Amino acid sequence: MSRIAPPLNPPVRILMGPGPSDIHPRVLAAMAKGTVGHLDPYYLQIMDGLQEMLRGLFRTKNPMTFAVSATGSAGMEAAVVNLVEPADSMLVCVNGVFGARMADVAVRAGAEVMQVARPWGEVFTPDDLQDALAKAKPKVVGIVMAETSTGAWQPLEEISQLVRDSGAMLLVDAVTSLGGVPVEVDEWGIDAIYSGSQKCLSCPPGLAPVSFSPRAVEAVMNRKRKVQSWYLDITMLANYWGTDRVYHHTAPINMSYALYEALRLVHEEGLEACFARHMLNHRALRAGLAALGIEYAAQEGHQLPMLNAVRIPAGVNDAKARKALLERFGIEIGGGLGDFKGKVWRIGLMGHASRATNVLVFLAALESLLAEQGHKFDHGASIAAANEVYAK
C-alpha cells in the first residue's frame, strides 16, 4: 500500500526570521538547473568558482575554503572536530545558544572545555578572556561573531590579537554575520570559520561555507588521531576540493548551484554596498520599532544589523502575534530561544530579505496587530520614522 502525500504547494512567505531568509529568485532558478555528475568537468568549474567567491567573501587567501555538504551546524562541527583531539583544551565564549552549542560539540569531540560566560545580549571584551587564557592555555578559542539567539555583534579585532598572542587558534562562528557585515578572516587572523547558506546569502539552507588557515590545516594534518568524523575530515576533503579532485562523497550538486548563484549576486552588488544595505534597512527598522516603544535585547552599540532581537512589548501575546503575522500577512519572524523564549522576537533582515519593502510591510503589519492587542502607540509613526531614515 503506497501512501502518497499531498502535492507540494508551499505558501508564499516573507522570511524575516533568524533564517532561512528570503531567497533571491535567481537562486531558486539556479537550483532547478539540470544536475551534472559530481566529477563532471563542469562541476569542477563550479567548485572552483565557489571557492574563489567564498574566499572573496571571507576576505582570505586560505586555499582550504569551501562549502561543507550540510547545514551551518555541521560547519560548526567541522571546525571543531578537525581542530581538537581528545584531551585538547578549548576555551569557548558563551553568551547565547550558539556558544553553548559549540561547547557541547567540543565536549563530544573529547576536548577539555573551559567556558567563559557573559549575560545573554552582551559581548565579550579582551579582559573577559585574559584570565581564562592564562589559566587554560587552550589550543583553540571558540567565539560567536553574530549570536543569533540574542542579536549581539561580537567585535573580533582585539580578541583575535589576544588569542594569537596566547598561541591559541581562533575558531569563529560567522553563521549569521557572513555577507551582512565585514568578516576579515586574514586581517583578523582567524584559523577556522564557518557560516551557513541560509542567512545573508539569500540561499536555501543546506551548505556551510568554511575556511581554515594554513596554520589550522597544518595542525589537522599533524593530528595524532584521525578526525572523529569521516564526513567532515578536512584531510580528505582537501583532496576533493584541492587540485587532485579525489572522490570523497557525492556533493550536493543543485545546492551548490544555488550557493554559486547567491555568491555571484553578493559580488555583483559588491561587499561594501551589501553591508551598507544591511545597515540602512536595520536603521530604518530600528527607528520604526523605537516609534512603537520596542527595545533591542542586545547591548547598545553591539546590535547586529541582520538579526534584530527585540523585547516583546508588555501585554502582547508572543505566540498569538507571531501566528497572526504568519497567517494574515505571510510574514515569518522568530521567537526567542532558551532564556529569551517568550520574551524576545528575532526579526531578520538578511540577504534578499534586507530591503525597504520588507521593513515597511513588517512595521505596517506589526502596527495592525499591536493595535488589536491594545498596545498604545502613535499610529503611522513607525512607518514615518523608517521613511525618514530612507529619505536621508
Add this chain to the structure above:
Amino acid sequence: MSRIAPPLNPPVRILMGPGPSDIHPRVLAAMAKGTVGHLDPYYLQIMDGLQEMLRGLFRTKNPMTFAVSATGSAGMEAAVVNLVEPADSMLVCVNGVFGARMADVAVRAGAEVMQVARPWGEVFTPDDLQDALAKAKPKVVGIVMAETSTGAWQPLEEISQLVRDSGAMLLVDAVTSLGGVPVEVDEWGIDAIYSGSQKCLSCPPGLAPVSFSPRAVEAVMNRKRKVQSWYLDITMLANYWGTDRVYHHTAPINMSYALYEALRLVHEEGLEACFARHMLNHRALRAGLAALGIEYAAQEGHQLPMLNAVRIPAGVNDAKARKALLERFGIEIGGGLGDFKGKVWRIGLMGHASRATNVLVFLAALESLLAEQGHKFDHGASIAAANEVYAK
C-alpha cells in the same frame, strides 16, 4: 575586489553513472518552489509526508525514520556513530569501497572493529559470518546491501536472521538499493539503515534517508556517553522529527521539497512496478552488453539491476572512452574505484535514468566508440538484443 564567476550554465547530461542519476523534471521543479521557514506549519506537514513516504519505501513502521540533512555518506556516519560507543565491538563485512568506508567510520567512532572480507564482486553467505560472530560477539554487524563499487547485490534474509540470533544489531547500507530493489526493514529485522537521495530516487544528492528500529533507538537512548556527533545525534533529532518539533538545526528546506516530490513519484508508480522497471531495463542492458562481449564484474546471480559494473573490454582505453561518451553524447558513466580502477565501468540505471531510451542510446553510443577503438563485434547486435528483451 569582487571576483564574479561565470554565469551558471550546466551542460545537459544523461546521468548513467553511480549517482547522481537523472533527476525527474518534477523533482527539479519542486526544488525551485518558494522556501518556507523550518518551523513553518507547512514545513512540518512536509516533514510528516517525508517520514510517512520513507516508511512506505523502507517497508517499516519505525517512528525514527527521516532524512539526515546531508548526503548518503553522512547517513552512514549517522547510523554508525549512534549505535557504537568507544570500545563497542562492531563486525563489518567488506567486499568493496563502501564496506571499507564503514569500517573506517566505525574505527573513528572508537569501535573495536573486526572485518570479514570477500573478494570484490562477491557477496557474503551466512557461513562467512559464523566464525566472526562467535569470536567477536559484536554489538553491531554492518553490511552493504548494494556495493556501488562492484555492483554486487547482497542477499540479507538469512544473514539478518543469523545476526539477530547472535544478539547483535544489524546495520545496512542501502544507498544504491533503496527504490530500485525490495528493501524490507521490518521483515528482515534491520536495526539501522541509510540511503541517499541521488540514486534510485531521481533526486539530487543532499539528503540521506535513514531508519532506526525501536531496539536501536532504545540502545542509543541508553548510551553511556553522548553521541560523538552533535549534528547526527538521533536523541536530539528525535525531538525535531518527532511530535515535539524542538529546534535542532535549520533543515534544508528546498532539498526536502525535492525528496518529497521524488518519493511521491515512487509511490505513484508503486514499489513493485518501480522495481520491475529497474529489472527490465537492467535485463535489456545486460543483453545488449553481452552482444558486445562485455561481462559483469559481480558474481553471477548477484548483479544489481541499477548499478551495472562491467569489465572494460580488452584493448579499450577507459579514460578516452568515458571522455568521448561525455563530450560527444552527454552520457556520464562511472569509472572503477580502488581495485577496479581502469578495469571496470559502472553503468547506472537508477530512478529516472532507468528507462529504455537511456539503455538504447547508451548502447548505440558505446557501439560507435568501440568501433572507433577497433573492438570487433556484430554491429547493431546490442540494440537488437536489448529490443528483444523489451519486446517480450
